[in-house]
Amino acid sequence: MPLFKRNPFGHHLFLKKWIIRIFGVISHGRYRKFNNLQIEGSQILRDLPDRKVLFISNHQTYFADVAAMFHVFNASLSGRENSIKNIGYIWQPKLNFYFVAAGETMRSGFLPKLFAYAGSVSIDRTWRSAGKDVKRQVKNTDISNIGKAIDDGWVVTFPQGTTTPFKPIRRGTAHIIKTYKPIVVPIVIDGFRRSFDKKGLNIKKRNVLQSMVIKEPLEIDYENEEIADIVTKIEYAIEQHPSFLKVLSVKEIEDLKAEESALNKKRKFWS
Template sequence: MKKALDFLLSILYLLYFGIMLLLFHIVQLVAYNVFGKEAHKKTVVWFNFCLVHGWYLTGSHVHFEQRTVLPQPGERPIIFVANHQSMFDIPGLIWFLRKYYPYFVSKIELAHGIPGISYNLRVGGAALIDRKDGKKAVIEIAKLGQRIHDAKGSAAIFPEGTRSSSAQMKPFAAGGLMALLKRAPDAMVVPVVIQGTGRFNPKGLFPLTSFTKMSWTVLPGLEPAGKTPDEIAQAARQAILDYLDCTYTKTCESD
């Protein structure tokens, strides 16, 4: 019965998902080319609002918690460092962190072929990297670091490099974080714990797992001064692991 419900609700959500991709592709084109970059940013935020809240069509639950006080936008650069479970990690980060509008590091293959998403990656300021060309990838990430340094903006990166299951995080590679911090050395590094998105689509887009609990939790920031990028990356990973462990054992302290 549950499997049949997964199939039914997956079809419902994916129809909705496809409509949102096409609709907001057109909206983004108009916003960017007629009204400019700021208007385009607003359409991206609302695009991701629709994607996130569409998950309720599957009976799933979405939760956001910020367990720390962050600098206000424009006060200093911020680098959000998150574990990576699913393609659905990103809509949650964009919507829940919309106040900071983080720019993402993304593989270049996603810059074409996906309505709405690919266009935003091309014109929205993301660092598009070719994993086969490490030197060029570092240059692109460094450019993003310079942008957030100059604008006191924010970036988001998945140091695992690829998706992992919720049960076992991959090691954090420090290379991308190193490139960002080299150009934005005063950035605060903020760990973000993502839970449940891997269970939501464990085998791709179909079928999705209905009635899944998904959450995004912002942990206290890390100051990079006096630490190597590798030390910062491992500290961020440990903070995420500790939070995942305490939620599993139900020993997390509420703020």
């Protein structure tokens, strides 16, 4: 790889590789030592093409979810079966891997800016800004940047646009799927909300069983399926359809949020 080669967003791949390596080493223990990450379906990743793949997932923290995916994806591509043992896989990470994130989150400090360089496709949310509800038009540049990332490699998006469970799926994800026609791979995660604070930077509870289930790609008729049908398909695929509320009651969700708020006040950075 040429020393100064850049990706389509102008990021130096040499620098991106070292950021992934450093944060990979720092974060590895958060999924192997302090807590245990259980993985299912890693073989699916090895059967995917190198580009035009969109991963859709539920969302539990700002950063810990994506960091875990960096580990799982690279470990799987290095031949590990549902395991992130032996961190040597991070030495040659997949560099055309991106994640969609709110621009205000990725600009909120030095660490988020470094994370952004590792692969963020930052967008301006149309429904939320600075903790307040807003209504604004989708930026065409945001959509085209997501498409650029899909054309270049693998992209992770969180179609609910929030870490709060069972919120509606944003229709923009379905529009992106119909427009760019990627292979769509669902991922369901759990345990991150209990083990990390909301940002996913600080460990609030240890010995939590975290899980990541990678499912088979969705079957989608890009030309004929309606947006609403794709939205419903996404809801079921990432287990965020209202019917799944029978597994976790509204009261349990509220209790989790209250517990998270109380524990966040006591957290220490990186614990």
